[in-house]
Amino acid sequence: MQQTEFLNVVLPFKDKLYRLAKRLLVSKEEAEDATQEILMKLWSKNNKMEGYNNVEAYAMMMTKNFCLDRLKSKQAGNLKLVHSNYKDENVSLHKQVEVIDSLGWIERIMEELPAQQKMVLQLRDVEEYEFEEIAKLLDMSATAVRVTLSRARKTVREKLVKKHNYGIK
Amino acid sequence: MELSNIEKLLEKYFEARTSVAEEEMLREYFTKEEAPEHLKEYAPMFQYFSVAKEEKFTGQVPLRPSKKRYIKWISIAAVSILIFGIYFGRSYQERKEAEYAYQETKKALSLLAANLGKGTEKVAYLKEFEETKQKIYNNN
Numbered sequence: 310m311q312q313t314e315f316l317n318v319v320l321p322f323k324d325k326l327y328r329l330a331k332r333l334l335v336s337k338e339e340a341e342d343a344t345q346e347i348l349m350k351l352w353s354k355n356n357k358m359e360g361y362n363n364v365e366a367y368a369m370m371m372t373k374n375f376c377l378d379r380l381k382s383k384q385a386g387n388l389k390l391v392h393s394n395y396k397d398e399n400v401s402l403h404k405q406v407e408v409i410d411s412l413g414w415i416e417r418i419m420e421e422l423p424a425q426q427k428m429v430l431q432l433r434d435v436e437e438y439e440f441e442e443i444a445k446l447l448d449m450s451a452t453a454v455r456v457t458l459s460r461a462r463k464t465v466r467e468k469l470v471k472k473h474n475y476g477i478k
Numbered sequence: 479m480e481l482s483n484i485e486k487l488l489e490k491y492f493e494a495r496t497s498v499a500e501e502e503m504l505r506e507y508f509t510k511e512e513a514p515e516h517l518k519e520y521a522p523m524f525q526y527f528s529v530a531k532e533e534k535f536t537g538q539v540p541l542r543p544s545k546k547r548y549i550k551w552i553s554i555a556a557v558s559i560l561i562f563g564i565y566f567g568r569s570y571q572e573r574k575e576a577e578y579a580y581q582e583t584k585k586a587l588s589l590l591a592a593n594l595g596k597g598t599e600k601v602a603y604l605k606e607f608e609e610t611k612q613k614i615y616n617n618n
Contacts, residue, residue, distance in 0.1 A: 327535035
């Protein structure tokens with residue numbers, strides 16, 4: 310496969326990889342590094358890639374595993390501590406909407422969720438994956454995905470309401 | 479969309495029983511319309527999801543053409559040739575050494591043989607002497 314061909318295959322989902330990585334690793338730089346790493350790994354396998362019928366699912370799986378490994382390793386643990394009390398100043402993201410603060414809240418609320426819930430919420434509510442796809446990707450049953458998703462959504466709601474009321478009173 | 483419908487969808491949403499299409503409807507409702515007071519708190523959630531979907535990967539992917547793999551194979555080949563070279567070179571040298579040793583031994587042995595030949599010649603004289611001696615004895 311040629312370079313341009315490869316980029317065409319990867320182009321439709323490279324942002325999804327990045328967003329998943331960012332959801333898990335929180336820091337923008339780390340997520341970019343992770344995405345780069347994954348794409349380079351894919352490129353190095355590109356002769357075998359035609360054999361995978363779903364390159365996107367495969368790449369998402371790689372990203373998930375890579376990020377979870379990163380989180381597990383001690384080095385990333387230190388970085389995570391630094392980043393969890395660091396406000397992400399993603400200007401382009403925030404400027405688009407008037408309700409800047411509440412969107413930032415959601416992002417921070419999502420940072421506090423366990424990794425599994427983060428991934429399910431990201432894949433469903435942001436990337437709009439079907440339950441079966443999520444189940445396959447995360448190696449869970451579809452029912453477990455549903456339960457996790459419901460729990461994640463409720464937690465976000467609960468914390469949002471709490472913050473909302475705090476802001477008013 | 480009707481408010482009661484949205485409320486119903488929201489309820490289903492938190493039980494994770496909505497379909498992707500229904501969730502899309504919710505997102506659309508909360509990004510486009512002004513939600514009534516009691517639903518306002520949900521708005522940021524759905525707005526956030528729509529915004530989060532827009533985030534793009536801006537990093538560069540330094541894709542090197544597969545040249546790298548050539549280098550790997552070339553280096554493997556070079557190393558194996560080197561190892562073979564050393565191995566065969568050594569055995570060749572050993573063979574030469576063995577040949578030299580063989581020649582030397584052969585030389586030494588032939589020297590020995592030659593000297594032994596001389597010795598036996600001398601012994602032959604001795605034998606003749608003995609025989610003559612016996613003859614003389616017998617004659618007497």
